Amino acid sequence: MGKDDRRMRIGELSARTGVSIRSLRYYEQCGLLTSTRTAGAQRLYADDAVDRVRLLRRLFDGGLSSETIATLLPCVDTPSGDITVQALDVMRRERERIDAQISALLATREHLDALMVGAADHLARQRDDTLAATA
Amino acid sequence: MGKDDRRMRIGELSARTGVSIRSLRYYEQCGLLTSTRTAGAQRLYADDAVDRVRLLRRLFDGGLSSETIATLLPCVDTPSGDITVQALDVMRRERERIDAQISALLATREHLDALMVGAADHLARQRDDTLAATA
DNA sequence: GTAGAATCTGACATAGATGTCAGGTTCAAC
DNA sequence: GTTGAACCTGACATCTATGTCAGATTCTAC
Known part of the structure; x- marks a missing residue:
């Protein structure tokens, strides 16, 4: 299932979301955002990362902390x-x-x-x- | 004009407003709250300090910074x-x-x-x- | 005058998301 | 291959209101 192999690097994700590269890396570090890596360790994102970042922004803008968001996301991603x-x-x-x-x-x-x-x-x-x- | 010479110390003001002593001192340092001093340099407040502190809290709670509030207050206190x-x-x-x-x-x-x-x-x-x- | 509570100043700590810088590596295009 | 842009990690800086601690002083009550 080849999906769409079109993947973007962090600069493009930043441009498309208006969120700084620094912040995107921070979100990943907090476990809020995941990426695959190239052989050279550069981050690659699928298209839906844009939506994920927008979700994160909405929660951050509502005053939720990264830690709180981290508690919430599993319930969104893999409900158990x-x-x-x-x-x-x-x-x-x-x-x-x-x-x-x-x-x-x-x-x-x-x-x-x-x-x-x-x-x-x-x-x-x-x-x-x-x-x-x-x- | 003797007014009411009943003045309280910082502990009482703190108790009556629910604002920590630390914060009250900080407000004074920012020029948002004034006090007279005893001979021994302890702060004394008039009754209306309670209202002043409540005003400050309302502004702080609305997300205004101490600096912003400092810009506003003169217009409340001594309009020019x-x-x-x-x-x-x-x-x-x-x-x-x-x-x-x-x-x-x-x-x-x-x-x-x-x-x-x-x-x-x-x-x-x-x-x-x-x-x-x-x- | 003395004990104990309250207060003083000054300093350092905290939190959290983000900015920024340095030094090094990788990618894309030619 | 080579160059310049993009990216990597790690570290330190920032901002602001408040907590907290230490050591000294003052006030209140007895």
């Missing part, structure tokens, strides 16, 4: 009972963390909005004063 | 034109950052939910299989 049970637990915890963080961000954003209104008012008042003084 | 103009700019940028981060978190949460459904399904199927084999 024991693995999945812990993974589900981790996912629940992460979900709660995300909810909490969203709440914090919303609260801060509102506070920021209030501050911005205050600041804008201050500037407007100041401008009016200046105009009045000039007139 | 120049300061306010830059502060408004910073606030706008932070607001955008917060929006982006919320989006990222929502996307991750959805992805996580999908993964959880898959994992739960897997477990359910597995359990059914076991039951069937036992029966």
Whole structure:
């Protein structure tokens, strides 16, 4: 089953995902991303590595740590009972963390909005004063 | 104007805000929080320090850095034109950052939910299989 | 005035993803 | 074959808020 033997090197994967080469190597080191190697030890990736990296980015961007992601992935890749049970637990915890963080961000954003209104008012008042003084 | 001369030391402020003593000292070092000192150089805070610390926490929790907060505070404390103009700019940028981060978190949460459904399904199927084999 | 709790300063440690550099090897194209 | 680009590994740097420790000082209560 020859599949499509078209494989890319790390530079291309980096270009196609927008993720730095350094990070790709780091992901591999954490066991989040795998590659085959050429005779000369250069990494080769299949096309689906692009999707894998995008998945990783989404999880990283949601604030999951590499370690947490490493706990999750086996359940995605090779589901088995024991693995999945812990993974589900981790996912629940992460979900709660995300909810909490969203709440914090919303609260801060509102506070920021209030501050911005205050600041804008201050500037407007100041401008009016200046105009009045000039007139 | 004697005000209320009731002043607390750092331990009490820490207890009342839930923020570690270490962090309170750090905030002061960054210019985000001020204190008077006893003859023996111990920090004394007025009651309103509690609110100040809560404000700081809200901003920190929203992901603002101490440096960013330092840019903002003068506009809250002693509004003046120049300061306010830059502060408004910073606030706008932070607001955008917060929006982006919320989006990222929502996307991750959805992805996580999908993964959880898959994992739960897997477990359910597995359990059914076991039951069937036992029966 | 003395004991013990609280506080002071200054320094070093931590975490985690990523940047960056050095010195060496491999690959692709000509 | 040769050259220049791409890649390899390993190491050290970064950033920021906070923890922690040590040694000294101050405050509070008795």
